[in-house]
Amino acid sequence: MVADYLQDDEKLRQFYTHRPDEKGIIDAMAIKKNQNINRVLLTEVLTQQYSQVKTNEKVNANIQLLAQDNTFTICTAHQPNIFTGHLYFIYKILHACKLAEELKAEMKEANFVPVYYMGSEDADLDELGEVVVNGEKYKWETAQQGAVGRMKVDAALLNIIDRMEGQLGVEPFGQEAMSKLRNAYQPGRTIEQATFHLVHELFADYGLLVLLPDHADLKKIFIPVAQRELTAHFSHQAVAETIDAFPQAYKIQVKGRDINLFYLKDDIRARIEKQGDDFVVHGTAMRFSEQEMMEELHAHPERFSPNVILRPVFQEMILPNVAFIGGGGELAYWLELKRVFEKSAVPFPVLLLRNSFSLLEDTVLSKMNKLGLAAEVFFQSEENIVRYWLTKNEKLHADLREEKTQLSQVYQQIKNRTSDIDVTLEKHTGALLHKALYRLDQLEKKMEKALVKKHEAEVRQIEKIKRRLYPDGILQERIDNYFTYHARWGEALMEQLYLHSKGMQQQFCCISLQP
DSSP states (O other): HHHHHHHOOOOGGGGGGGSSSSSHHHHHHHHTTTSSSHHHHHHHHHHGGGGSSSOOOHHHHHHHHTTTTEEEEEEEOOOOOOOSSSHHHHHHHHHHHHHHHHHHHHHHTTTEEEEEEOOOOOOOHHHHHHETTTTTEEEEOOOOOOOOGBBOHHHHHHHHHHHHHHHHSSSTTTTHHHHHHHHSSSSOOOOOHHHHHHHHHHHGGGGGGEOOOOOHHHHTTTHHHHHHHHOHHHHHHHHHHHHHSOTTTTTTOOOEEEEEEEEEEEEEEEEEEETTTTTTTTTTTTEHHHHHHHHHHHHGGGGEEEEETTHHHHHHSSSSSEEEEEEEHHHHHHHTTTHHHHTTOOOEEEEOOOEEEEEHHHHHHHHHHTEEEEEEEEEOOHHHHHHHHHHHOSSOOOOHHHHHHHHHHHHHHHHHHHHHHHTTTHHHHHHHHHHHHHHHHHHHHHOOOOHHHHHHHHHHHHHHHHHSSSSSSSSSGTTBHHHHHHHHHTTTHHHHHHHHHOOOOOOOOEEOOOO
16 A cells, blocks of 8 residues: 555545645645644643753754744654664654755745654553563563553563663663663653653754643643544544545555544543443443533543544644654555544645665674675565575576476477377376476475575575564564664664655665674
């Protein structure tokens, strides 16, 4: 789906508003100017949130710029995974920073501010509470429940940092990396606050603003949409209409529910459901009449949390946003939401596929160079890489295609002769050819096994490289944690990632890390 989107496939055009290019940004700006964004409130909330950290001139300037009508945001969103979670968390934020910089250089009459919208209301601790360092998985075991962002840093989480230090502390920049984690994850802080401190420290020099939308005053802006959702279930209908119109070739990412809102209070984040004339909070004894629910919404908007269907709408209501940067899965579900935006009377932003990287460390590069294999070869399956290397380096390779062609030609000649004698022999000759080709297929496999055994050392090296770039058969960026690499390469790593990040050019980048 994303490949078709990037290639401007006609069958997807009805599901978005703007193309991911400069013209799309300009068109989005023209529409966004007419939206009533409460810029005063936005700057006040950000100023309040940033009072807890030491800011720099760039961050302060960007907060103030948001008060101006010619300032727009470039936004990416993610949950507060512990210690930043996977590498792509870093990549998508850097992409937002780089695109904002590039757009400002191109359009000097406007300002562009990168924003990380923290999805701190997510309650999926199984996903947010895991981190992988050098292949070892650490899992935060805590009895806390509800929104992960509201959970507190406890002894169990600090113990993970201690264990990680045992691995990373010996690296050249290991103590620097651990210091960043310890400064952010202090006892008693919420995960939202800890993530805020960490992301600010990592990206403040790029002017990034971290927005914490779990805020009563920001949620007030969302009240009209939440009220309509509770009474009319409008988003479910909009998504259902989109799914009906969606090309069957694509997998549906999200279907939503009758009511796409959660009730959020203390350690509870649970679905709001309709039962008869009343509303209930799933898994609890809480029950509200319609009037009571409306009173609760207006008195405590912070207790209403949009799910994956309505969260993007809330985001675009509070930000002067023109572009959203997300991964393939995120873009796929955003493409289901255009009608939800239309029914909410909220402009739909430009959708951009986030940057992707493979980090090729010196030990991996050394192996690749010895084998004479370029980075792009490793996008193939391990089996195909081995076959490619054997074909390239072994004169007596296991490919018998030429011999099979010659054999087919010989049997065709035999078939012509036998059919002249007796037509019934033609079928028998074809069966003999089929059997002969099958035998050659079997021989080919045996030859390949023999060559693999002959080059056992090289095959093992290919396997090691593949596992490093694709741990557990998945892209490195979806498994590894950033601090694994920061411990080895220090601040220079972030600088290189930013240098090679692209704004509008949506390509996969392989970065060589060498001393």
